[in-house]
Amino acid sequence: MEDILPFLIGCLYAGGIYLIFHRSFVKLIIGLIILGYASNLFLFTISRITRDAPPLIPDDATQLTETFADPLPQALILTAIVIGFGLQAFAIVLIKVGFKTLKTDDLDKTTSTDRLDN
Amino acid sequence: MNSTILSMGIKLLVPLFVIFSLFLLFRGHNAPGGGFVGGLVFSIAFSLYTLNYGVKRTKEKYKIRPLKLIAWGLLMAVLSGLIPLFAGESFLTGLWHDEITIPVLGKPGTPILFDIGVYLLVAGTILSLIFTLWEE
Amino acid sequence: MLTTILIGFLLAVLLPWLYKFFKANTGRFLAVFPAAAFVWFATKHNQIAAGGIVKEAYNWMPGLGVSLDFKLDGLSLLFAFLISGIGAIVLLYAGTYMKAYEKTDRFFVALMIFMASMLGLVLSDNIISLFVFWELTSFSSYFLIGFSHEKEESRGAALKALLITAGGGLALLAGLILLGIGGETNTISELLMRGDQIADSGFLHVAMMLIIVGCFTKSAQFPFHFWLPAAMAAPTPVSAYLHSATMVKAGIYLLARMSPLFNGTGNWNTTLLVVGGITMLMGASTAVIQSDLKKILAYTTVSALGLLTMLLGIGTEIAIQAAVVFILAHALYKGALFLLAGIIDHQTGTRNIRKLGKLFKKMPYTGTAVIIASLSMAGIPPLFGFISKELIYASTIDMVINSPLTTSAFFIAGVLITAAAGILSYKVFFGKRNKLESQPTEAPFSLVAGPLLMAVIAVTLGISSRFISPLLNQASLAVMPENIELQLSLWHGINTELIMSMATIFIGYLTFLFIYLNPKFIASIKVSDKIKTSSVYDRTISTVVEISKRVTIIIQNGNLRIYVFVLIAVFSLLSLWVLKDFSVPSISILWSDFRIYDIVIGLIMIAACFYAVMAKSRLLAIALLGVVGYGVAFIFIMFGAPDLAITQILIETITVVIFVLVLWKLPKFLIFTESFIKFRYFMISIVFGGLMTWIVMIVTQYPLESHLKAYFAENSYLLAKGKNVVNVILVDFRSLDTLGEMVVLGIAAIGIYALVKFNKTGKKEEL
Known part of the structure; x- marks a missing residue:
């Protein structure tokens, strides 16, 4: 798996970005979600992965001694998943409201909402 | 979705999910689980209920106000941080009652208050999202 | 406290x-x-x-x-x-x-x-x-x-x-x-x-x-x-x-x-003296040509602040004492005068002194308070302002160098302030003409009581200044620890200070008469915008606004694709610049560590990702997205992160609910036929993906020394009494971070609520 992960991450990044480049609202949302997966896996992988050793202290011990996965990136990713979800949800709603207001699904036609008219 | 079995099933599942989410919350300090996971499970229970019965009925039956859950969650977390100030420690330092050990929870202390805050906030955030989108 | x-x-x-x-x-x-x-x-x-x-x-x-x-x-x-x-x-x-x-x-x-x-x-x-x-x-x-x-x-x-x-x-x-x-x-x-x-x-x-x-x-x-x-x-x-x-x-x-x-080091004294002096003279001279009551008071305040700065700049024993005394005197009379100006505005409806006059008979209490406060401002005995003025003159006369210059600056400012005091009291309350449309009446007691009290205090402190002396003495000791003892009194005998004070009052009175008798001449004086520092401020602000407008038009063009492209291009170039020194890592598959389901999972995810990108139907894309998500959760499980796996699975479930609620209301995919542009973006994405792969490979080649990992493993139970280290980090070791993240989540939820609820109807319902 350690050998495949970099390629998997690369694929997810490429797919996410490619979808964001599309002109359709819905593809943009799917792209954002894939980008989220990619980033979480990226963080997880570059902080080194350890197989089958969760950072849980056994009942009869007071410290972790043998091999164990690094808990810090896990804590970071855990909040990242939830926050990423919150922001994706915000993006979904924003796009939906934008769609209703502008009556178009074409991102190239929605430039007026983010430009200074002058 | 007009399946009677599904409707009945969801009705029965909601209390189970809530109890399970509380279990996850309290065991979180010593085993996989915790406020984030517990809050998600809690909100999934009511999301399913909402999908089946609608927001109005969910609110009437369970008296859930997501924005209040968010507010209480933040308040709990901040309170758990303020308590140590009175003991002369700095903000958010954990304090424990050392003598007691409670099953599932372990030693009671301010971090569990913080985790309850996380639980309420996550549940409130997701439910407010679901409710808002449903009413749209 | x-x-x-x-x-x-x-x-x-x-x-x-x-x-x-x-x-x-x-x-x-x-x-x-x-x-x-x-x-x-x-x-x-x-x-x-x-x-x-x-x-x-x-x-x-x-x-x-x-x-x-x-x-x-x-x-x-x-x-x-x-x-x-x-x-x-x-x-x-x-x-x-x-x-x-x-x-x-x-x-x-x-x-x-x-x-x-x-x-x-x-x-x-x-x-x-x-x-x-x-x-x-x-x-x-x-x-x-x-x-x-x-x-x-x-x-x-x-x-x-x-x-x-x-x-x-x-x-x-x-x-x-x-x-x-x-x-x-x-x-x-x-x-x-x-x-x-x-x-x-x-x-x-x-x-x-x-x-x-x-x-x-x-x-x-x-x-x-x-x-x-x-x-x-x-x-x-x-x-x-x-x-x-x-x-x-x-x-x-x-x-x-x-x-x-x-005090006494470097440019402290000079800076304070010069800037304070300029402020004092500028404030006093601008004050007398104003027609708005509050503007007159504002400029005399500027002048008084300049005077205080100057006194601190002089920095001698008497100067410090004079400053401390003047702080009290000024607060008493100026605070009262402002409140009284408010009363006049409140009762007559105008603050323009050209319209005000003959008010004393109609507003006797207000008038009395204004007169007392103005007398204190002009430094007329037996008011507290007089004591303060005496000390100020004493401090300049006492100066070793530049005494004549400083003294004359104080003198000019004093004359102008005296004139301003005359305008405020005589012009408004005894002036001959009154251009008011309505007949004003005396203000209610609750308005007049405060300023009257302040005026009475100004008189009391003037007559019996020894009550306040000990406090002011301590105040001046705080500014200058080895100061001589401060002793206030109304009468020091006939000395230079008294003569100066009297001259100030006399010439101030003449100046007032001149201003009072030539209103047209005063009104014709205009301060050119060129010498006002406020116009420098106005120009700066408008230039900043203009520049930021132009920059915004350039960088914020409203096209999402261009934003993303710029971000990715800059990021890629910067990483390539760093990565050029590293060799391409070799791919060596360790057959001992080979597990068939790893490969299968990985391939399934890659395939699901590919088809999700290419899918023509929304439903299919979403289903495939779910496959990728559960795959991610599976990877978390395999590599010792059960908390992450649970969270990921739950989030997947909620995402499905959200899609059910939202996406079916959105339009179908648009098919765009610009295949050339499509190809270009496809290539950019491939390059970016490849770059990320490369980065991961290079980074994971090197061993990671993490002190934090060891610290958390060691102390999680002993210090924080928890056996799930990830949870302990979240709610205890790094709980401040988590608190910040909670706030972000809460804001996102409120933002969504606001976006939807306040969009069209403006009607809000309790959530």
Whole structure:
């Protein structure tokens, strides 16, 4: 798996970005979600992965001694998943409201909402 | 979705999910689980209920106000941080009652208050999202 | 002292509820707070006057040397008396005066915040807490100046005051921190004794200049003075309280507080003397040609602040004493005059002195108070202002060098201020003409009582100044520890100072007569915009706005694709520049570690991702997205992250619910046929994906030394009593981060709620 992960991450990044480049609202949302997966896996992988050793202290011990996965990136990713979800949800709603207001699904036609008219 | 079995099933599942989410919350300090996971499970229970019965009925039956859950969650977390100030420690330092050990929870202390805050906030955030989108 | 300050802030927080309860009596109720604070400070008076000091210390952020240390000495007590005493009067006054305004609860909130922070400022003995209170006063002043926010003028004036004072505040912060580094302590009273150490560190002069800039902006010294006259857009109680008696003196207070450290070093004295002198003369000469009552008072205030700066710059024993005495005298008469100007405005409907006249018979009490306060301002015996003026002359005559120049500057300013006092009292109350449309009546007692009381105090202190002498003596000792004892009295015999005072009054009277008899000539004097520093400010602001507009038009063109492209291109180029030194890592599959389901999972995810990107149907894309998500969860499980796996699976479930709720209402995929452009973006994405793969491979080649990993493993149970280390990090070791993340989530939820609910109907339903 350690050998495949970099390629998997690369694929997810490429797919996410490619979808964001599309002109359709819905593809943009799917792209954002894939980008989220990619980033979480990226963080997880570059902080080194350890197989089958969760950072849980056994009942009869007071410290972790043998091999164990690094808990810090896990804590970071855990909040990242939830926050990423919150922001994706915000993006979904924003796009939906934008769609209703502008009556178009074409991102190239929605430039007026983010430009200074002058 | 007009399946009677599904409707009945969801009705029965909601209390189970809530109890399970509380279990996850309290065991979180010593085993996989915790406020984030517990809050998600809690909100999934009511999301399913909402999908089946609608927001109005969910609110009437369970008296859930997501924005209040968010507010209480933040308040709990901040309170758990303020308590140590009175003991002369700095903000958010954990304090424990050392003598007691409670099953599932372990030693009671301010971090569990913080985790309850996380639980309420996550549940409130997701439910407010679901409710808002449903009413749209 | 902390309790007093906290009660003030608490009242501000509770005000919306208090206001519902007390309604029109809110001002009267709130006045109890400063009145009680005044009484509390009064109980400490004897101790302080005898040379004692009251100290309190609380830890705030001990690791950073930030604490809530409070110290009450002569100087602090003098200011505390002014803040609480005048505060009580202003609140009583505002209770009646503000009835004409709407939403006065907001006004009182800002006023209470100001009062509490101003008290904090003068009592703080720690540079950081002092700075926090300092900024809080700027901040509350912003809201008070901009209280009539529907007026363009008010908003502009508020922003002007905020930009100038907060900009100066930044300089002040830098200066204070440098002092703290140089003196290796953040406690002010200790810093003041470590002058040599700070000088050795080389920070003394830089810190001094930065602090001077901060104080000059706050105390409206030239060339930053223009915000103060503009701030007259605030309701009159604010002008009386913030912009004459207390806040603008914060700069003077800090200069005085720092005097023991800086007096006699470098350019301190020259800078203060010159800038103060310019401010004083400019303020006084602008004051007499104004026609708006409040503008006259504002410019005389500028002049008075210049005078105070100058006295601190002279820095001799008598000058310091004169400054301390003048602070009290000025606060008494100027605060009263502002309040009285408010009454005149309130009763007649105008502040234009060309329209005002013959008011004394109609408004006898107001008139009496104005006359007494003006006499004090003109420095006429037996008022307290006279004692102060005597001391000022004594200090300049006493100067070793530049005595004639400084004395004449004081003389000119004194003459002009005397003339301004004549305009305020004689012109308005006994002037021959009166162009008012309606007949004004005397103001209600609740308005006149406060200023009358201040006027009476000015007389009392003038006649029996020995009551206040011990306190003022201690205040001047705080500014100059080895000062001679201060003894105030009305009569020093016939000496140079008395002759100067009398000459000032006489020539001031002549000047007044000239202004009074030639109103047309005075009205024709216009100050050219070219020499006004405010026009420099206006130009700067409009240039900044123009530049940012142009930049915004260029970089924010509204096209999402271009934003993303720029981000990715810059990121890729920067990483390539770093990565060019690394060799391409070799791919070596360890067959011993080979597991068939790893490969299968990986391939399934890659395939799912590919088809999700290419899918023509939304449903299929979403289903495939789910496959990728569960795959991610599976990877988390395999590599020892059960918490992450559970979270990921739950989030997947909720995402499906969201899609059910939202996406089916959105349109179908649009098919665009620009295959060339499509290909271009496809290539960019492939390059970016490849780059990320490369980065992961290179990074994971090297071993990772993590002290944190070991620390958490060791202490999770022993220190934090939890066996799930991830959870312990979240709720204990790094709980402040988690708290921040919770806030983000809450904001996202509220944002979504607002987006949907306030979009069209404006009708809100309780969630």
